[in-house]
Amino acid sequence: MSQVHVLDHPLIQHKVTFIRDKNTGTKEFRELVDEVATLMAYEITRDMPLEDTTIETPVATCQSRVISGKKVGLIPILRAGLGMVDGILKLIPAAKVGHVGLYRDPETLKPVEYYVKLPSDITERDLIVIDPMLATGGSASAAITALKNRGAKNLKLMCLIAAPEGIKLVQEEHPDVDIYVAAVDQYLNDHGYIVPGLGDAGDRLFGTK
Numbered sequence: 681m682s683q684v685h686v687l688d689h690p691l692i693q694h695k696v697t698f699i700r701d702k703n704t705g706t707k708e709f710r711e712l713v714d715e716v717a718t719l720m721a722y723e724i725t726r727d728m729p730l731e732d733t734t735i736e737t738p739v740a741t742c743q744s745r746v747i748s749g750k751k752v753g754l755i756p757i758l759r760a761g762l763g764m765v766d767g768i769l770k771l772i773p774a775a776k777v778g779h780v781g782l783y784r785d786p787e788t789l790k791p792v793e794y795y796v797k798l799p800s801d802i803t804e805r806d807l808i809v810i811d812p813m814l815a816t817g818g819s820a821s822a823a824i825t826a827l828k829n830r831g832a833k834n835l836k837l838m839c840l841i842a843a844p845e846g847i848k849l850v851q852e853e854h855p856d857v858d859i860y861v862a863a864v865d866q867y868l869n870d871h872g873y874i875v876p877g878l879g880d881a882g883d884r885l886f887g888t889k
């Protein structure tokens with residue numbers, strides 16, 4: 681069974697409060713999502729392997745450590761996942777970025793795939809699937825399946841806000857994928873929106889409502 685990591689750092693929790701607030705406009709919403717993504721990346725990279733190296737400081741020879749040659753891939757789920765990419769790249773600038781385009785059919789709540797473009801070497805990369813919202817879990821699970829079908833092996837899922845229903849589905853369908861979230865909310869309403877949530881993440885990021 682995969683683990684769920686709730687990233688409860690005070691800075692993350694503080695910023696998520698303003699992301700949720702309906703009075704937060706598009707510009708500020710986008711900036712806050714970007715900042716939270718950076719803070720979450722700091723937490724999600726805790727287990728990155730290090731290797732020893734020797735350097736010369738101005739004073740002496742020194743044994744020190746660098747991140748070992750592990751390659752990372754970021755996979756935002758379009759559209760809303762795009763809002764978290766730059767924030768993560770600030771900490772992992774060498775990561776490659778693949779895109780999985782999915783939208784959730786408003787009637788059936790089932791994901792519809794419309795675009796997949798991935799780095800050619802995803803089988804060798806540690807992949808982080810990114811989407812602000814994990815609601816029914818259908819989109820995240822479908823994205824992970826699409827990646828596994830193309831050979832991906834090491835995956836993590838990073839979301840801002842999750843519903844218990846979405847966590848359950850991803851854990852059932854992908855027990856090898858750990859989930860990193862800033863908050864786990866109460867439930868889904870009749871339209872599949874997370875309560876209390878933040879509304880429609882894509883619309884709030886891109887001002888399309």
Ligand SMILES: O=P(O)(O)OC[C@H]1O[C@H](OP(=O)(O)OP(=O)(O)O)[C@H](O)[C@@H]1O
Nearest residue numbers: 758759760783784815816817818819882
């Ligand atoms: O867990 P689920 O029930 O699948 O819902 C979550 C999905 O819904 C939203 O995308 P949406 O379909 O609104 O597309 P968009 O990002 O283009 O707005 C969100 O960004 C997730 O991808």
Ligand SMILES: O=c1cc[nH]c(=O)[nH]1
Nearest residue numbers: 815873874879880881
């Ligand atoms: O609450 C929700 C659920 C799905 N997608 C969103 O953007 N928000």
Ligand SMILES: [Mg+2]
Nearest residue numbers: 880881882883
């Ligand atoms: Mg949307």
